Amino acid sequence: MHQPNDEPRKSVYYRYQVFPPYLPRETEARQKVVIVGAGPVGMTLALLLARYRVPSVILESEVQVSEGSRAIVYTRRSMEILQQAGVARRIAEIGLPWRFGNSYYRGQRVFRMEAPHDEDSRFYPMINLQQQYLEEFLFDEVRRSGLVEVRWGNKLVGLSQRDDGVEARIDTPRGEYTLSTD
Ligand SMILES: Cc1cc2nc3c(=O)[nH]c(=O)nc-3n(C[C@H](O)[C@H](O)[C@H](O)COP(=O)(O)OP(=O)(O)OC[C@H]3O[C@@H](n4cnc5c(N)ncnc54)[C@H](O)[C@@H]3O)c2cc1C
Numbered sequence: 001m002h003q004p005n006d007e008p009r010k011s012v013y014y015r016y017q018v019f020p021p022y023l024p025r026e027t028e029a030r031q032k033v034v035i036v037g038a039g040p041v042g043m044t045l046a047l048l049l050a051r052y053r054v055p056s057v058i059l060e061s062e063v064q065v066s067e068g069s070r071a072i073v074y075t076r077r078s079m080e081i082l083q084q085a086g087v088a089r090r091i092a093e094i095g096l097p098w099r100f101g102n103s104y105y106r107g108q109r110v111f112r113m114e115a116p117h118d119e120d121s122r123f124y125p126m127i128n129l130q131q132q133y134l135e136e137f138l139f140d141e142v143r144r145s146g147l148v149e150v151r152w153g154n155k156l157v158g159l160s161q162r163d164d165g166v167e168a169r170i171d172t173p174r175g176e177y178t179l180s181t182d
Helices: 040-051 076-084 088-094 131-145
Strands: 034-036 056-060 073-075 096-098 100-105 108-114 126-128 148-152 155-162 165-172 175-181
Touching: 034 040, 040 056, 040 076, 040 131, 040 148, 073 076, 076 088, 088 131, 131 148
Parallel strands: 034 056, 056 148
Antiparallel strands: 073 126, 096 126, 100 108, 155 165, 165 175
16 A cells, blocks of 8 residues: 655745545546646646647655655746746746856856746746745646646556556555546
8 A cells, every 4th residue: 555655744944734635536537637746847748738728637656746856947948848837936036046157166157057048038047946835836727727636645556558548556544446547
């Protein structure tokens, strides 16, 4: 039986919220789309599908957003995609934008990176924000969409390909269930 860690992760800058795990029902409705992983990619995909009115279910083995220092800088192109997902404004509000980078060795500058930027640029070339905030904003947007269900504490443990779709085997704190999807 899958038992995700339900102690809030420790962090000096981020307050983790623990979400209740989804527990399987007697009968599970067939799903159009099932996405594995509520990381930045899984949630962005679900939000882009929702723009086309395609509903989805996201399976996430953990019960809280990601741990530690992971993605911290997002490029302009990532921001364009995140704008389609509806979270770019919130990232820009609290993120740190930048366009120059210098590397020093023994007090002397040995490298400088400059990215082009002008008044017509919608986003800075780079913007810094910890991945936990990105995931939180994406999850808020997922909830707002009304078309995406995140199943926290649900770990994909097997897949069977069928002629008409896929059957997913999922482990939860209350045991396994199967979910059919197109
Ligand atoms: C130290 C470090 C620094 C980084 N710095 C940057 C950076 O500065 N900029 C940048 O753009 N990127 C950076 N990255 C990369 C960035 O973190 C990844 O590109 C990003 O997390 C990928 O998103 P994802 O949604 O594909 O995967 P993940 O964020 O890994 O999300 C996958 C999700 O799937 C869940 N999962 C996994 N297996 C299962 C399963 N069987 N069933 C259900 N759920 C499952 C996991 O719990 C997780 O929540 C860094 C990564 C590391 C490790």
